[in-house]
Amino acid sequence: MPMAANQGSSGLASRSGCQDKRRPRRVQGHKLIGFENNPVVRHTGATYPILQAPMSWIARSSLVGAVSAAGGLGILETSGRDLETVKREYDAIRAMTDRPFGINLAIKFLKGDEARERAVLDWVLDGRVKFVTTSAGDPRRYVERIKGAGVTVYHAVPTLEGALKAEDAGVDGLVVEGGESAGIRGSEPVHAMVLLQAVRERVGLPMIAAGGVVDGRGMAAAFALGAEGVAMGTRFVASAESRVHENYKAAIVAASPSGTVQLPLVRGAMGRVLKTEMALRMMAGEDPPERSRNGVADLYIGGRTDIAMGSAGESAGLIHEVKPVAAIIEDAVSGFWREIDRLAALRDSARV
Numbered sequence: 001m002p003m004a005a006n007q008g009s010s011g012l013a014s015r016s017g018c019q020d021k022r023r024p025r026r027v028q029g030h031k032l033i034g035f036e037n038n039p040v041v042r043h044t045g046a047t048y049p050i051l052q053a054p055m056s057w058i059a060r061s062s063l064v065g066a067v068s069a070a071g072g073l074g075i076l077e078t079s080g081r082d083l084e085t086v087k088r089e090y091d092a093i094r095a096m097t098d099r100p101f102g103i104n105l106a107i108k109f110l111k112g113d114e115a116r117e118r119a120v121l122d123w124v125l126d127g128r129v130k131f132v133t134t135s136a137g138d139p140r141r142y143v144e145r146i147k148g149a150g151v152t153v154y155h156a157v158p159t160l161e162g163a164l165k166a167e168d169a170g171v172d173g174l175v176v177e178g179g180e181s182a183g184i185r186g187s188e189p190v191h192a193m194v195l196l197q198a199v200r201e202r203v204g205l206p207m208i209a210a211g212g213v214v215d216g217r218g219m220a221a222a223f224a225l226g227a228e229g230v231a232m233g234t235r236f237v238a239s240a241e242s243r244v245h246e247n248y249k250a251a252i253v254a255a256s257p258s259g260t261v262q263l264p265l266v267r268g269a270m271g272r273v274l275k276t277e278m279a280l281r282m283m284a285g286e287d288p289p290e291r292s293r294n295g296v297a298d299l300y301i302g303g304r305t306d307i308a309m310g311s312a313g314e315s316a317g318l319i320h321e322v323k324p325v326a327a328i329i330e331d332a333v334s335g336f337w338r339e340i341d342r343l344a345a346l347r348d349s350a351r352v
């Protein structure tokens, strides 16, 4: 069975006895590092193996730039119809930070219009970024072109079967999306606890865990299950730099761990949303006439949590306040090492 270098588990097994050497160093005043040999960090150029997940309309300059400036890897989304907007957002991020960021190519949304697809690929692969993610489709459509341009590509998968196909296609790594995550999913989602282990058993590529992670505890858990990085969506929606309406952020903060449901959203595909009265009516088979058909206008801009479906992962139940992106990332990193130390101490006490 091929195994990727898993910094989480290898660190756990060998920490005791050489703790000083391996203890993450404090640099630049407040920043903690310690991921120099992590494959996701090597591929992305970020300081930490923490990605901000792609999200239509939300993963734009204010959020992407803030995540990358704080040492994570922001991912700019390109699923809108308009390349000019993407270009403007790209320039705005570049003006905010000289740290690396990535771009997501949502295959299903791009392939509908071949001229636009070609234009987006030409523009993205013209030396603009060194890391892209692909999602929602067959990665074989783009892998050769992306790698030919010297760019690293991770493909997002919600199943073991998808992971095996992506490996065959030649991607450099995977974003493994558990069923507790937000986003468009199949009708039988597999949650991250099982999916990460199943993929790690069969696939040796670097693996980024998406779904259910909001802090260092979740990050350490993902590493224990075989991941070498994490991607957070819902956590960053409820950040100070996220451009959505405060009502939406407040609804995420208010949600309990059982505060989301899965609904058929886009052409029958399932999506996880906040459990509002409207969502419950839809689950019961109703199609309420007052339901919003334009989530960007009504929810993201207008704050109408009552009539629009708000995408959110089960992770919403772990989010207790809106925080600045830098605090989210610093807390995740320090919390991660705290959990690693706690687990390593189990080994020490077992020897006594």
Ligand SMILES: Cc1cc2nc3c(=O)[nH]c(=O)nc-3n(C[C@H](O)[C@H](O)[C@H](O)COP(=O)(O)O)c2cc1C
Residues within 6 Å of the ligand: 053, 054, 055, 056, 058, 079, 106, 135, 136, 177, 180, 181, 182, 183, 184, 210, 211, 212, 213, 231, 232, 233, 234, 235, 237, 310, 311, 312, 313, 314, 315, 316
């Ligand atoms: C508001 C919102 C919008 C999202 N939109 C997209 C999208 O457009 N494309 C996509 O591939 N994933 C989308 N996702 C899913 C994320 O990329 C990511 O897989 C997910 O948020 C991870 O789970 P978490 O929310 O528990 O962190 C979205 C997630 C949220 C919360």
